[in-house]
Structure formats: C-alpha cells, structure tokens
Amino acid sequence: MGVLIELKDLKKYFPIVSGFIRKNHVDLKAVDGVSFEIEEGDTFGLVGESGCGKTTIGKVLLKLYEPTSGEVLFDGNDVTHLQGTALDEYRKNIQAVFQNPYASLNPRMRIWKLIGEPLMAEGWSAEQVKERVSELLDLVMLPTDCGSRFPHEMSAGQRQQIAIARALSINPKFIVLDEPTSLLDVSAQSSILNMVVELQKKLELTYLFISHNLAVVRFLSNRVGVMYCGKLVELADSRKLYLAPKHPYSQALLASILSPDPDLESQEIVLEGDVISPINPPQGCRFYTRCQDMKEGCKENEPPLLEIEPNHFVACYLY
Amino acid sequence: MGRDLGELRKDLSIIDVGKGTARDERILKLKKQFRRIPKAAALIILLLLVCAIFSPLIAPHDPIEQNLPNALKPPFWQKGGSFTYVLGTDNLGRDILSRIIYGARISVIVGFAGVLVSGMMGTFLGVVAGYFGGKIDSVIMRLTDIMLSLPYILIAIAIIGAIGPSLTNIIIVLGITQWVGYTRIIRFEAMTLSKSEFIEMAVISGTRWWRILLVHILPNVLNSAVVLGTLDVGKMIIFEAALSFLGLGVKPPTASWGGMLADGRVYLTFAWWLATFPGIAIAITVLGGNLLGDWLRDELDPRHQLKA
Amino acid sequence: MVLNSELRTPNSELILEVKDLQIHFFTDRGVIRAVEGVDFSVRKQEVWGLVGESASGKSVIGQALIGVVARPAGRIVSGEIFFKGEDILEKSPKEIEKIRGNQIAFIPQDPTTALNPLLQIGFQIGEAFKYHRGLRTSSIAEEIVKVMKVVNIPSPEQRVNDYPHQLSGGLKQRVIIATALSCQPDLLIADEPTSALDVTIQIQIIKLIREIQDRFQMTMILITHNLGLVAKMCHRVAVLYCGRIVEEAPVKGLFKDPKHPYSRGLLASLPKGEKGNVELYTIPGQLPNPLYHPPGCHFSPRCPYASDKCQEIPPMEWSSEDHRVRCWRWKEI
Numbered sequence: 001m002g003v004l005i006e007l008k009d010l011k012k013y014f015p016i017v018s019g020f021i022r023k024n025h026v027d028l029k030a031v032d033g034v035s036f037e038i039e040e041g042d043t044f045g046l047v048g049e050s051g052c053g054k055t056t057i058g059k060v061l062l063k064l065y066e067p068t069s070g071e072v073l074f075d076g077n078d079v080t081h082l083q084g085t086a087l088d089e090y091r092k093n094i095q096a097v098f099q100n101p102y103a104s105l106n107p108r109m110r111i112w113k114l115i116g117e118p119l120m121a122e123g124w125s126a127e128q129v130k131e132r133v134s135e136l137l138d139l140v141m142l143p144t145d146c147g148s149r150f151p152h153e154m155s156a157g158q159r160q161q162i163a164i165a166r167a168l169s170i171n172p173k174f175i176v177l178d179e180p181t182s183l184l185d186v187s188a189q190s191s192i193l194n195m196v197v198e199l200q201k202k203l204e205l206t207y208l209f210i211s212h213n214l215a216v217v218r219f220l221s222n223r224v225g226v227m228y229c230g231k232l233v234e235l236a237d238s239r240k241l242y243l244a245p246k247h248p249y250s251q252a253l254l255a256s257i258l259s260p261d262p263d264l265e266s267q268e269i270v271l272e273g274d275v276i277s278p279i280n281p282p283q284g285c286r287f288y289t290r291c292q293d294m295k296e297g298c299k300e301n302e303p304p305l306l307e308i309e310p311n312h313f314v315a316c317y318l319y
Numbered sequence: 320m321g322r323d324l325g326e327l328r329k330d331l332s333i334i335d336v337g338k339g340t341a342r343d344e345r346i347l348k349l350k351k352q353f354r355r356i357p358k359a360a361a362l363i364i365l366l367l368l369v370c371a372i373f374s375p376l377i378a379p380h381d382p383i384e385q386n387l388p389n390a391l392k393p394p395f396w397q398k399g400g401s402f403t404y405v406l407g408t409d410n411l412g413r414d415i416l417s418r419i420i421y422g423a424r425i426s427v428i429v430g431f432a433g434v435l436v437s438g439m440m441g442t443f444l445g446v447v448a449g450y451f452g453g454k455i456d457s458v459i460m461r462l463t464d465i466m467l468s469l470p471y472i473l474i475a476i477a478i479i480g481a482i483g484p485s486l487t488n489i490i491i492v493l494g495i496t497q498w499v500g501y502t503r504i505i506r507f508e509a510m511t512l513s514k515s516e517f518i519e520m521a522v523i524s525g526t527r528w529w530r531i532l533l534v535h536i537l538p539n540v541l542n543s544a545v546v547l548g549t550l551d552v553g554k555m556i557i558f559e560a561a562l563s564f565l566g567l568g569v570k571p572p573t574a575s576w577g578g579m580l581a582d583g584r585v586y587l588t589f590a591w592w593l594a595t596f597p598g599i600a601i602a603i604t605v606l607g608g609n610l611l612g613d614w615l616r617d618e619l620d621p622r623h624q625l626k627a
Numbered sequence: 628m629v630l631n632s633e634l635r636t637p638n639s640e641l642i643l644e645v646k647d648l649q650i651h652f653f654t655d656r657g658v659i660r661a662v663e664g665v666d667f668s669v670r671k672q673e674v675w676g677l678v679g680e681s682a683s684g685k686s687v688i689g690q691a692l693i694g695v696v697a698r699p700a701g702r703i704v705s706g707e708i709f710f711k712g713e714d715i716l717e718k719s720p721k722e723i724e725k726i727r728g729n730q731i732a733f734i735p736q737d738p739t740t741a742l743n744p745l746l747q748i749g750f751q752i753g754e755a756f757k758y759h760r761g762l763r764t765s766s767i768a769e770e771i772v773k774v775m776k777v778v779n780i781p782s783p784e785q786r787v788n789d790y791p792h793q794l795s796g797g798l799k800q801r802v803i804i805a806t807a808l809s810c811q812p813d814l815l816i817a818d819e820p821t822s823a824l825d826v827t828i829q830i831q832i833i834k835l836i837r838e839i840q841d842r843f844q845m846t847m848i849l850i851t852h853n854l855g856l857v858a859k860m861c862h863r864v865a866v867l868y869c870g871r872i873v874e875e876a877p878v879k880g881l882f883k884d885p886k887h888p889y890s891r892g893l894l895a896s897l898p899k900g901e902k903g904n905v906e907l908y909t910i911p912g913q914l915p916n917p918l919y920h921p922p923g924c925h926f927s928p929r930c931p932y933a934s935d936k937c938q939e940i941p942p943m944e945w946s947s948e949d950h951r952v953r954c955w956r957w958k959e960i
Contacts, residue, residue, distance in 0.1 A: 049825035091525045103516040108538045118524035185680040190896035190907040219898040256826040258855025262878045271827045274795040
C-alpha cells in the first residue's frame, strides 16, 4: 500500500480579461500551491467553502483542467501533462461521481448506455456492455432490468447509484467524489454513503471525497485537508483534526457543524466578514481578514504549511 | 413485529411508479399530447401534403394543357364562370384550381428539402462552433456574419444566373443562404450543453470528441433544430414564390404558386383570380406551418410540464 | 449571545391555527396531493419548525400561509388558516396583499434569485415600506438604513445604492431578511434560509435570526430539511412525510425520544462518528411517487413495524401533554 496520488505545489490559475478598450488581465488563483498525498485504499477528504479550490483540484486530477504549474503523480508516474494514448490510459484509472444527479446523466440515453459509456469508448460490443452493466447494477443494488429505462424515470438517489455504477465500469483504482450526496434527501444520502464505503472495501478503491459537509467527511475519511482561498491550511488524520483542529479556520468550520442534538453546547465561533475571492488575494495569510487570533506577521507574509506533529500540517503563525 | 428489514430493502429497491408501469405512462402521455395538437394547423399541412402527393388524382384538369378559347374564365360564382373551372382559368386557358393543386408539389418539395438542407448545414456548423469554441467558433461566426450581410436575392440571382433556373437549383440557393438562422441558436445551445456535467462525465469516461458530438450534443439540440425547421417551412415557400416571381424559379409551364403570382400580376385589375388564389394558398400554408411550429416549440419546452 | 442558550418560554397565546389543510396540484398526469390534512398551531413568540424531505409538502405549506400557491395547477382544496383569529383563506386577494409583507413576512431559500438584479438593494428593501406604510421617499431612506443596521450590513449608507451582484451570498440574505423585517411583521416564515449559504456564513445568519427573533419578539416558522438547524433554532418541531404531519413535539422531546418510525429513521440515518466499521441506518425503499401515495399510512411500505392495520390512516394521538404522533403502534415501539 503505497502512495497513489501525489500533488506537488499544484497551481491552477484562470485568466480573467475584463475591460473593453484597455484589457485588464487578472488571474483567478483557484488553486495556489497545494501539495498532499493520498495513500492507496484511503479516503482523502477535501473540505472548504465555495471558491476554495477543492472542486478545481478534483477536476485537475480528472484531466478536465490542465495545471498551470506544479506536478501530479499517479502511482509514481508523472501525469502532469498527458495527451493522446497516455491520456486515454490514465483515464481508465480514475473516474468520478459528481454532485448533481440531474445534470450528470444525458437525459436522452438509456441507462445501460450511460453506465457502459466508458466501456463503449474502449470498443466493447453492445452485448458485452449489457452483460457487464447487469453485473454493475447488481453491485449498486439496482434492479437489473432498469438498464433499458431513461434517467428521468429514476429518483435522485437512484441516479447517483447509476453514476457510481458508471464510475466502476472500467475498474478504476481511484474515484473522485465531488459532493455526491449534497443534493439528496437524508434517506437517499445514508444509503449512498453506505454503498460508497462498502464498495471501497470490496473493490479496494481509493477516494478523493470533496465536500463542505463536515459530518459526512468525518464519517468517510481517513485523512482530511482543509482548504481556504486556494491554499491548504491544515492537513491531518481525520480523527486528529476533528478532535483538536489547529488552524483558526478549521476551528470555525468545525464549530459550524449543526449537530442534531439540542443539548450539545457547541463552541461558538462566528466569523465576521465574507469568504475571500481568489482574485487578487491579500498578500499575507489569506485568512487574516477574518481571523480572531491575528498577530503582527500575518499581514505581510504567507505562513508556510509546516508539520507541527507527525503527519499533521498547519499553515499558521500561531504554531 | 413487522417485516424483516433485509427483505424490505430488497423489495423496495424497485422503482415505485404506483399504478401502471413506465411504459403505460408513456402511452398515456402520447395520447394526451395528441389531443393537444392544433387541429387547424395540422389540417392545413395535411391538405397541403395530400394535394402534393395525390395531385393527379385530385386535380380536375391537366395543369399545363393550354386551352386558349377558355382563357380568362372567372370563378364559378361570377358571371361567365362555371363549375368546369371552379376557380377560373388563366391567360392560357389552364385551370387555376388544378395548377394550385399541382403547385403544392413545388411548395412541399421546396419547403421540406430547403429546410432539410439548410437545417442540416446550419445545425452541423452550430454544433461544431458551440462545442469547440476558440478559433473554429470565430471562423464560423465570421462566416455567418458575412452571409447575413449579403441579401439572399443577390446570391440567388448570381447563382441561378450562372447555373440556370430549376427546382434543384432553388433548393441549393436556399440551402446556401438560410443555414445561418440555425447556426446561431444551435451554437448557443451547444455551448451551454458542452459545459454541463454529463459532457464532463463523457470526457472522463474516455469518449472521443466525435462521439460526444454525435451521441450527446446532437440529440439534445435536435429539439430546437426541429422547431426552427418547422417555422422555416413557411419562409421557404415564400422565398420560392419570390424567386419564381422574379423569373428565377421553376421553368414554365410547371405550375408553381410564385410563378402564378408573377404571371397573374398584369391581369390583376380585370382578372383578379389569376394572382389572388395562389396568393391565398401561400398565405394559408405559411400560417399553418407557423402555427404548427409554435405549438411544437411550446410542446417541447420542458417548462411546460405542469398544466392544470 | 451564545447560540444554545435557553430559549425564552413563549407566550401560550396562539397566533396561527391551521386546520385540516388540503392542497392539491392538478396536472396532466394526475393529482398530486401535496398537503393532505395538516393541522397545527403556532404560539406567539415561538419558533416552530417544519421538517421534511423533498415532496413532503413543507414548502407548499409555507406558500399557502402567504397566499402564493401556484395557480392554476395548485389549489387549496379545503381547510382553514386562522391568523390572529381570522381565516385568511376566506379573504379577498386585496386583503391578503395587505397582510403579506406587513404582518406575515417570508424569507425564501435562494437570495440570489429572490432579488431583482436590475434594482438597487435600497430600493428593494424600501418597496415594502412604500406599499404598506405609504411613507414618502424622503422618510423611507432613514427607515431603510435603520433596518439595514438591524441586520448588521456594514456601512449601510453607502451600500444602499449597491446592486445585488455586488454583494456576497451572506449579504444578500441579510438584505432579504431586512426586506422581510421592514414592516415589523408578527409572523416570519423562513423557507430554508441558510441552505444556499456556506457553512461559516450560515452560522452568522442563524445568529442574526435568533437575535432578531429575541429582540422583536417575533413568531417564526422555520421550514427546512436540516435537523441540525432545527435543533439549534426551534422550540417545537413537526415532522412532515408525504403531506401529513407524523409527529410533533418540543425539540428536546423529538430528538431524545422520537416516537414515529419515520422520525426515528431520519435521526438514525444522519452521519455521525468517524470512519470505521459503522454502517449508517438507511430507511428502506424510497419516497413514493407524488402521484400515487400509498393507501392508509403513507410510510407503511417502508416501515419496519408495519402491520395490516396500517392500511387505514392512523389518527393523531397525544403521547404526552405536548407530544403527538400519527401511528397505530407508537405505544409498542
């Protein structure tokens, strides 16, 4: 069990050109120097609020975006920039399940074609695909005869099951799950989460689980990375993070979990101000405008991500 | 105690559609849709098709046979008219009604073929422009700008002047000039679709670009293309009429509504029926096509789901 | 103000009484019985929560309370809604317009679509003032700034002329809340007021709403699917399933001792704890097709305790002074 995915100082900038006559060129620094590793068989949870860059990292790994700079390693191999057959080979190892059960399935295609799409791209025949699709439907606990139906005949939870079946069809090693249950009802959510956990054990999968729902991330992940404004502010084993978060932002995030227990006296951390936009971020620590423990040096220089305990990294001058 | 939880789970993983299966629901839906078709418009188009297909059986007379002694006979309700020539005759003694019925052929062919050619070209270019963006998009957009700035009549004159007037050539001209209307709209839809999640999923699955275009993008823009096409049928017929009117259309003695308008123009003051009836035929057909197109657009609009 | 402080015991006088409300939607494909016989009452200064999943009918109830049920498909088939003693369903549209925004205010889910992108926010906040109080533009300006201060919008005098796109999600929601508060309503209905917001902003807004409720002694109805939110904000909560209330209790009572199998299932299926070998409880099956609700108790096909009696609609029974359940077998389970 080694390291499957490694990100080294990954940066992804999106140029924004505004202005009509005098063009104003500014970069949206969606991901600004992020490094971490994902061990094989693990679930790595990536948390943060909107605009923090977590979805962008997922898309870079899926090769929907090309990195602006930095390196991406898969199983030891440099996969930062791939094209042609190398790219096709890479795609067989990494699949995804996205958030929106309505938008991620082509409404005009039958379910068996949707699930079998990665296989058809490989050149499998229709019969072979249909056979494999039956197996997959069984694996995700859907009735095997629903292959000939259309997505709109299925509920939201079932559509996510279909998305999972599709992701599994070519036996990938790694799956990016980007908010797979945020748009589902509670009853569908729990069944999808259980399924995801079970499949990981059965098929020896590695997951990148992206979410803003901290309770769900805690339930699923071994290791968690907290992102703010394009940077990783804390990186630790899940248990350590949830018991004693070090970075002020992680603390605020964890304090914002609404647990269904009216007696629970949660620590109140109410951050002032709004989430910073990654266009022209401040010079020093990106969090300093909202930080209650701000010190002198925070405004000038960005704090580096340092290992303060074994395997526990924080980017903050308090440590 | 109630049922075993495990059994329950197995039972209930099926889709609950209540009474009836999904197939029954689809049939019911089709039946309801059929009831909503605008009857008048459908009737008009049906009539048009019947005239076009069965002209030899319906038309009372030969449309091109000249019969000079019977020239300029008025319609049956006027003095001098008779039921032999229900809508009267033209300056060469040919029955107006028969010529209108045969003229429907030209209109149908031009209408549908013209829409097909321009629609296919326009949709193809729109999909390519929308999906690829960048330079390809710019090139196609510049092309559409150029086409829009040139009046189609000029192009028609140029082309037909070069290769001569005929039905096929009219369709070519219409195809070359009318594709622009499709491209702009289809391009926009293709652009929006290209950003949607299921396209991202297709890319992740390893699907190649040509398959994405064919299997994912095209079927989803087909709705709009069909609606645009239906609305365009009327336009094509009017254009054919205009071209024939200018002498660039089908060669005489073939009956075409536009040609009849042209011929009848000089006689308007005293033999009004030569031009009026073909004119009415054009108007009714275009109206029918537009009504049908409007209905189709509303029907296919996904927001129209919940109605009382 | 600590978020979990003891909520002040509300006055026991009723401000809202809903009796046997039935709202149906008539579509091409059949009749959707969105709300099927809902009874509840809300006391003055109380925060009353309505919890349900999709297609439970919770949003429709909110819409009915302010008179915006989508016509012509949606119709309030029967029932009465007594607001301050008067049945608002019997009132003319004009009378309802006087109440809406003035005495009953509404906070919708998505602040982005609830604001007109072409109008300045000061103008939009002021609309309620203009309509209900008939104040002149000059005096309104002061009132607008006042209410913006109440919702903690920084530098309100400058921001009055901003357009919605210049504001973040949290600020937009504050503008919506300001609009709702502008006429100091007696009843505030909030439909998922924080679902569209980031979690740290959610906490800000929750704190704000609680401060406002405390300060103005407003009655509030909170409609949501988020049980955690209910635990933080409400005095009492009702659980809605497929158009019927299946359980209603004070918040502590519901979370500690849920009596209906559905409520239990919901609470049990929330993710808790860390990665291990724990399997989350899953309510078997799925939500029924809204066109074809199961006969009798709607939850029976999915209920582990279902019996033949469940083919009949169970009545609402009081398990204790303030806790009621709609289940044949609540005593046994």
